[in-house]
Amino acid sequence: xxxxxxxxxxxxxxxxxxxxIEATLDSIVDVGFSNTSISEIVTRARLSRGMVHLYxxxxxxxxxxxxxxxxxxxxxxxxxxxKSAGSSPQAIVETVVLxxxxxxxxxxxSIKIWFAFRGEAHANTAIAQYSDTRDDYLRDLIFKAxxxxxxxxxxxxxxxxxxxxxxxxxxxxxxxxTDYLLHSDSFSRASAARIIFRFLSALFPRYFNLNGAMSGKxxxxxxx
Amino acid sequence: xxxxxxxxxxxxxxxxxxxxIEATLDSIVDVGFSNTSISEIVTRARLSRGMVHLYxxxxxxxxxxxxxxxxxxxxxxxxxxxKSAGSSPQAIVETVVLxxxxxxxxxxxSIKIWFAFRGEAHANTAIAQYSDTRDDYLRDLIFKAxxxxxxxxxxxxxxxxxxxxxxxxxxxxxxxxTDYLLHSDSFSRASAARIIFRFLSALFPRYFNLNGAMSGKxxxxxxx
Amino acid sequence: xxxxxxxxxxxxxxxxxxxxIEATLDSIVDVGFSNTSISEIVTRARLSRGMVHLYxxxxxxxxxxxxxxxxxxxxxxxxxxxKSAGSSPQAIVETVVLxxxxxxxxxxxSIKIWFAFRGEAHANTAIAQYSDTRDDYLRDLIFKAxxxxxxxxxxxxxxxxxxxxxxxxxxxxxxxxTDYLLHSDSFSRASAARIIFRFLSALFPRYFNLNGAMSGKxxxxxxx
Amino acid sequence: xxxxxxxxxxxxxxxxxxxxIEATLDSIVDVGFSNTSISEIVTRARLSRGMVHLYxxxxxxxxxxxxxxxxxxxxxxxxxxxKSAGSSPQAIVETVVLxxxxxxxxxxxSIKIWFAFRGEAHANTAIAQYSDTRDDYLRDLIFKAxxxxxxxxxxxxxxxxxxxxxxxxxxxxxxxxTDYLLHSDSFSRASAARIIFRFLSALFPRYFNLNGAMSGKxxxxxxx
DNA sequence: GATGAATGAGTTTTCATTCAT
DNA sequence: GATGAATGAAAACTCATTCAT
Numbered sequence: 012x013x014x015x016x017x018x019x020x021x022x023x024x025x026x027x028x029x030x031x032i033e034a035t036l037d038s039i040v041d042v043g044f045s046n047t048s049i050s051e052i053v054t055r056a057r058l059s060r061g062m063v064h065l066y067x068x069x070x071x072x073x074x075x076x077x078x079x080x081x082x083x084x085x086x087x088x089x090x091x092x093x094k095s096a097g098s099s100p101q102a103i104v105e106t107v108v109l110x111x112x113x114x115x116x117x118x119x120x121s122i123k124i125w126f127a128f129r130g131e132a133h134a135n136t137a138i139a140q141y142s143d144t145r146d147d148y149l150r151d152l153i154f155k156a157x158x159x160x161x162x163x164x165x166x167x168x169x170x171x172x173x174x175x176x177x178x179x180x181x182x183x184x185x186x187x188x189t190d191y192l193l194h195s196d197s198f199s200r201a202s203a204a205r206i207i208f209r210f211l212s213a214l215f216p217r218y219f220n221l222n223g224a225m226s227g228k229x230x231x232x233x234x235x
Numbered sequence: 236x237x238x239x240x241x242x243x244x245x246x247x248x249x250x251x252x253x254x255x256i257e258a259t260l261d262s263i264v265d266v267g268f269s270n271t272s273i274s275e276i277v278t279r280a281r282l283s284r285g286m287v288h289l290y291x292x293x294x295x296x297x298x299x300x301x302x303x304x305x306x307x308x309x310x311x312x313x314x315x316x317x318k319s320a321g322s323s324p325q326a327i328v329e330t331v332v333l334x335x336x337x338x339x340x341x342x343x344x345s346i347k348i349w350f351a352f353r354g355e356a357h358a359n360t361a362i363a364q365y366s367d368t369r370d371d372y373l374r375d376l377i378f379k380a381x382x383x384x385x386x387x388x389x390x391x392x393x394x395x396x397x398x399x400x401x402x403x404x405x406x407x408x409x410x411x412x413t414d415y416l417l418h419s420d421s422f423s424r425a426s427a428a429r430i431i432f433r434f435l436s437a438l439f440p441r442y443f444n445l446n447g448a449m450s451g452k453x454x455x456x457x458x459x
Numbered sequence: 460x461x462x463x464x465x466x467x468x469x470x471x472x473x474x475x476x477x478x479x480i481e482a483t484l485d486s487i488v489d490v491g492f493s494n495t496s497i498s499e500i501v502t503r504a505r506l507s508r509g510m511v512h513l514y515x516x517x518x519x520x521x522x523x524x525x526x527x528x529x530x531x532x533x534x535x536x537x538x539x540x541x542k543s544a545g546s547s548p549q550a551i552v553e554t555v556v557l558x559x560x561x562x563x564x565x566x567x568x569s570i571k572i573w574f575a576f577r578g579e580a581h582a583n584t585a586i587a588q589y590s591d592t593r594d595d596y597l598r599d600l601i602f603k604a605x606x607x608x609x610x611x612x613x614x615x616x617x618x619x620x621x622x623x624x625x626x627x628x629x630x631x632x633x634x635x636x637t638d639y640l641l642h643s644d645s646f647s648r649a650s651a652a653r654i655i656f657r658f659l660s661a662l663f664p665r666y667f668n669l670n671g672a673m674s675g676k677x678x679x680x681x682x683x
Numbered sequence: 684x685x686x687x688x689x690x691x692x693x694x695x696x697x698x699x700x701x702x703x704i705e706a707t708l709d710s711i712v713d714v715g716f717s718n719t720s721i722s723e724i725v726t727r728a729r730l731s732r733g734m735v736h737l738y739x740x741x742x743x744x745x746x747x748x749x750x751x752x753x754x755x756x757x758x759x760x761x762x763x764x765x766k767s768a769g770s771s772p773q774a775i776v777e778t779v780v781l782x783x784x785x786x787x788x789x790x791x792x793s794i795k796i797w798f799a800f801r802g803e804a805h806a807n808t809a810i811a812q813y814s815d816t817r818d819d820y821l822r823d824l825i826f827k828a829x830x831x832x833x834x835x836x837x838x839x840x841x842x843x844x845x846x847x848x849x850x851x852x853x854x855x856x857x858x859x860x861t862d863y864l865l866h867s868d869s870f871s872r873a874s875a876a877r878i879i880f881r882f883l884s885a886l887f888p889r890y891f892n893l894n895g896a897m898s899g900k901x902x903x904x905x906x907x
Numbered sequence: 908g909a910t911g912a913a914t915g916a917g918t919t920t921t922c923a924t925t926c927a928t
Numbered sequence: 929g930a931t932g933a934a935t936g937a938a939a940a941c942t943c944a945t946t947c948a949t
Contacts, residue, residue, distance in 0.1 A: 043358020045269040059910045130354015134267020143417045179430040182410025189409040193367045206403040213437025491806020493717040578802015582715020627878040630858025637857040641815045654851040661885025731931045
């Protein structure tokens with residue numbers, strides 16, 4: 012590193028932590044998890060070598076922090092987008108699906124990061140903790156939504172249907188992410204969404220169609 | 236070199252290659268991709284350190300061979316199970332789904348291996364080549380099956396439906412694998428299959444129900 | 460890592476580089492080029508193993524740096540000794556010859572090093588660059604000196620004579636070095652010098668005799 | 684190595700030894716001494732790996748045998764060319780000089796080999812034994828020749844002159860070889876020879892001129 | 908607090924040598 | 929005799945971590 016390239020600015024400890032985490036994620040994206048060394052990270056962060064051990068005890072803790080950060084970004088983004096969603100159950104489901112397939116959450120960088128962490132998760136329990144994007148909170152959220160829809164629709168075994176709808180929707184979202192990872196060039200968000208809504212419209216025809224949640228969303232559930 | 240320790244050609248070269256590949260996969264399963272060192276591998280294989288460079292040029296080539304082997308096992312197993320499947324399109328689809336969710340293909344070991352390779356794939360193009368389980372061949376196979384079913388069912392836009400069915404089925408399978416990776420304790424094969432067939436029965440109600448392909452499979456497609 | 464063994468920055472980076480280079484040269488002298496390993500080097504330098512890769516990227520770069528250093532020492536020493544030489548052409552030639560055969564430049568250590576590098580030069584172009592002791596600069600220096608002498612002496616074909624004198628002198632010096640390498644016990648600097656001056660006095664009898672440059676050096680060239 | 688490339692012919696043990704030695708020398712020429720491994724050698728020789736240890740105890744013995752072979756080739760060639768030389772002392776000297784500078788002895792391959800062995804010689808006494816091309820036999824031969832010439836010429840201190848002539852001639856030849864090693868593109872055999880004869884003609888003007896030994900060689904030594 | 912020189916354990920790789928076949 | 933698979937010591941190199949500055 013040439014001295015003219017050095018960062019004269021000092022950062023607050025919070026900024027430095029953030030820079031290191033971002034550099035770690037960048038490195039994972041660019042050279043892969045197993046090639047992500049501390050040298051690689053500090054070079055990208057333009058910070059000194061000792062920083063990593065100053066702010067994180069060791070490399071592993073930095074990796075865990077990076078995984079945690081990724082999870083937080085995922086949830087933060089999703090929460091943000093849910094705020095502006097309608098309050099009907101089908102609107103919530105629609106928002107989850109479309110957010111999960113949207114540019115903000117599903118893009119080359121994030122997808123590489125998620126799969127990198129998942130690939131290492133089983134060898135690192137601390138990372139494992141943060142490697143499940145669609146964890147219990149999200150599962151509960153849409154399970155409740157589907158529960159309401161199923162109950163309103165008056166289907167027999169409504170609980171079972173809601174459970175399958177939840178499981179299936181999450182599985183489809185996961186599957187679409189994998190599809191993006193492996194075939195990012197041919198991937199289509201619209202097509203992915205349509206397929207998920209096809210699944211949902213089959214289960215709940217009054218609430219979803221191929222384009223998402225039905226318009227006049229709140230009405231059908233009460234009409235006969 | 237201690238002569239008393241010398242191994243007098245215990246294995247054929249093919250066996251040795253196989254042992255090394257299996258040891259590599261075992262190591263990935265047990266300690267993770269990034270902790271899989273040559274020392275780890277040869278200790279597990281109970282072979283000498285030089286073996287790796289004798290049969291594979293270097294570590295990377297061994298990893299690629301292991302990825303390739305995993306892909307071959309996947310396809311070999313699937314092909315085997317397809318042989319004993321019925322010839323109707325819905326039987327083919329059913330077999331693919333049930334095989335893909337069956338003990339042989341979906342188990343803790345294989346799933347860890349697949350996700351480990353996928354996590355590294357983008358940093359290693361040679362591995363990337365083998366990291367897509369459900370590649371074009373499988374996709375074509377079920378696309379053709381769904382095409383026949385959609386045509387027979389006489390639905391409008393049958394090609395589009397077939398495409399969505401293919402995409403959705405593969406995405407669901409991927410999603411179920413991810414589910415198994417992240418929640419292997421609560422995972423249920425039956426439940427996973429039921430959800431997929433729920434999706435398929437919604438698209439093709441005459442050909443699938445929640446239990447799989449309809450019995451009297453070949454008939455419905457021509458009867459009114 | 461044992462903290463009690465840690466070396467608290469004993470040397471500046473320049474000193475460490477120098478130590479490694481010297482240890483490399485020592486190793487080449489003692490055990491030969493092909494037995495000079497990094498272990499051998501760092502043991503001799505009493506520095507840590509990682510040092511080599513810290514200051515030099517790799518072993519080869521260290522070897523090249525050592526070759527370069529040797530060349531610099533050669534030229535530095537020669538330049539130094541030329542400073543205190545007379546300014547007449549024959550004084551310059553005399554100084555070059557006597558320096559080149561003197562203890563400073565021609566000794567067991569330096570001669571082993573030179574021949575080791577030359578032996579490897581053709582397989583390593585970076586080393587080749589530094590394996591010619593008597594390169595263009597030195598050649599030009601004495602060629603100019605001989606040119607002046609030949610012109611002053613008024614010999615026919617004075618340029619050709621100067622060229623042969625240059626070539627012959629350098630060849631004799633090279634030959635004497637080889638002689639020293641192969642028969643260091645029986646080698647005599649005086650005898651080597653006398654032979655070279657015998658050659659020069661035959662070509663330029665007014666300027667050299669068996670003992671070197673003629674005294675009253677500047678006079679004869681103008682007297683008849 | 685593909686089986687179709689294998690040598691089906693078997694060689695006598697003498698042939699195999701020779702093949703290995705030649706392959707060793709080829710390797711030294713092509714990749715240098717320190718990169719000459721047994722693998723490199725047996726690949727070039729198209730012989731099996733075990734051959735080296737069958738015919739030579741170990742790699743070092745093969746290297747020594749190769750050095751020895753090179754020395755034998757040198758002496759064999761020189762002896763051969765001396766046979767067709769005149770019997771006068773100056774004819775002997777001339778033949779030695781011209782042979783030593785001739786294509787047969789002085790060429791890129793042989794020169795690289797000689798310098799490679801010399802570079803390693805001081806670390807390997809067995810090789811050292813064969814690394815002096817112009818050893819005692821040759822030295823004695825030309826010393827005797829110069830002795831006769833000096834005596835015939837009736838110079839004072841004829842023994843000393845003969846010794847210097849011997850030493851100087853050998854040094855010049857060595858120097859010319861080095862010159863060839865380092866500047867093979869600009870090297871001229873004619874120029875090298877001329878310079879040596881310039882040296883000799885200065886010492887023994889009645890016996891040598893710039894072109895070599897004087898014609899009517901045997902006469903001058905007796906005439907006043 | 909911040910830095911980056913220094914460390915050496917551990918990694919991948921090379922390779923002379925052995926020896927069952 | 930010949931072969932080349934097998935071995936493991938030792939090579940070069942990487943890198944997380946330490947700590948004097």
